[in-house]
Amino acid sequence: MNQLDFNAFVVSQKNDKFISEIKSIKQPKLEDGKVLISVKYSSLNYKDALSASGNRGVTREYPFVPGIDAAGTVIESSCDKLSKGDEVIVTGYDLGMNTFGGFGEVIHVPTEWVVSLPNNLSLEDSMMLGTAGLTAAACIDSILMNDNFLKPVAVSGASGGVGSIAISILSKLHISATAISSKKESEDFLKGLGAENIIFLDDYCKNDCRPLDKSVFSNAIDAVGGEILSRLISQVERHGVITCCGNVNSHILNTTVFPFILRGITLKGIDSAESSIDYKSYLWSKLASEWKVDLHKSTKIIALDELSLEIDKILAGKQIGRVLIKHNI
Numbered sequence: 001m002n003q004l005d006f007n008a009f010v011v012s013q014k015n016d017k018f019i020s021e022i023k024s025i026k027q028p029k030l031e032d033g034k035v036l037i038s039v040k041y042s043s044l045n046y047k048d049a050l051s052a053s054g055n056r057g058v059t060r061e062y063p064f065v066p067g068i069d070a071a072g073t074v075i076e077s078s079c080d081k082l083s084k085g086d087e088v089i090v091t092g093y094d095l096g097m098n099t100f101g102g103f104g105e106v107i108h109v110p111t112e113w114v115v116s117l118p119n120n121l122s123l124e125d126s127m128m129l130g131t132a133g134l135t136a137a138a139c140i141d142s143i144l145m146n147d148n149f150l151k152p153v154a155v156s157g158a159s160g161g162v163g164s165i166a167i168s169i170l171s172k173l174h175i176s177a178t179a180i181s182s183k184k185e186s187e188d189f190l191k192g193l194g195a196e197n198i199i200f201l202d203d204y205c206k207n208d209c210r211p212l213d214k215s216v217f218s219n220a221i222d223a224v225g226g227e228i229l230s231r232l233i234s235q236v237e238r239h240g241v242i243t244c245c246g247n248v249n250s251h252i253l254n255t256t257v258f259p260f261i262l263r264g265i266t267l268k269g270i271d272s273a274e275s276s277i278d279y280k281s282y283l284w285s286k287l288a289s290e291w292k293v294d295l296h297k298s299t300k301i302i303a304l305d306e307l308s309l310e311i312d313k314i315l316a317g318k319q320i321g322r323v324l325i326k327h328n329i
């Protein structure tokens, strides 16, 4: 391999199938307005699994290197504020969608996508969080708008990336969390994160969903959409906030105006990928300080050649916690 070549998890289309292999790629030349980063860690998010399986709504052209998250050191930069060796994080925007992403050992991205690694967070910590952590932080930031926490906060998709980190942060903030999960086997894991109550999906969805149900949650963090979000909207108390970030259950939402006009609730959409770089920096600083959580116990560390298996698992809704990709192991 040439000194400037690097390894990447490359997804290609062969007839109707999408296949992945670890390939050596030529390092691009630095362009104006961009920075070349040596990626030390990435992480696995649901969107990466969509890109890796040929979802054209995420990635238009193949061969492609997914990975919406990357943390590493600057190799070469075209701007004064970034210098060789600086430790940086890049998440979202077009990274891992149509710009080669963190499943490669080098990325070449616009300088304005880059956040400096905050003090008190290692590169490894930052990718244990990744986009899932940044999204959980955006959800927490939104629900803190309603400072009445007399009832628990519901967290759906609880054993997944966004859900598990949201529960860990709520627990750190001494806010009671009710985990809503499809996996009976995740009970000990969710308790270990600090969930005070756990409701399994079979029970949660047992009765009909009413337009306005008994209010049992102060606020809610939803990562799955569909029927679960419909139920949460009808069960959040007066002036509660519900964040909506995902659609693994369904993109369809059935609801009525009643929770909005009779309880004044807020449904807050979260789009962490396209958030302003200033807002991302603010969330990273929170994740490095008041909202800092230790994710070592809930994170699996893998090498590039172990990714395919983990991608299948996340697509099947079977992942528990986070998957960290460590390059060069």
Ligand SMILES: NC(=O)c1ccc[n+]([C@@H]2O[C@H](COP(=O)([O-])OP(=O)(O)OC[C@H]3O[C@@H](n4cnc5c(N)ncnc54)[C@H](OP(=O)(O)O)[C@@H]3O)[C@@H](O)[C@H]2O)c1
Binding pocket: 045, 046, 047, 131, 132, 135, 156, 157, 158, 159, 160, 161, 162, 163, 180, 181, 182, 183, 186, 223, 224, 244, 245, 246, 247, 248, 249, 270, 271, 272, 273, 314, 316, 317, 318, 319, 320, 321
């Ligand atoms: N808008 C944004 O900015 C943003 C950012 C990050 C992620 N997202 C989206 O948020 C969602 C969650 O992301 P993630 O990274 O946490 O994914 P993840 O790690 O795969 O977690 C998703 C969790 O949802 C639950 N789940 C899976 N399939 C389900 C189904 N069919 N019905 C009900 N629950 C199901 C599972 O948890 P349980 O078994 O515990 O229920 C699963 O672990 C995805 O849709 C992702 O694309 C959006």
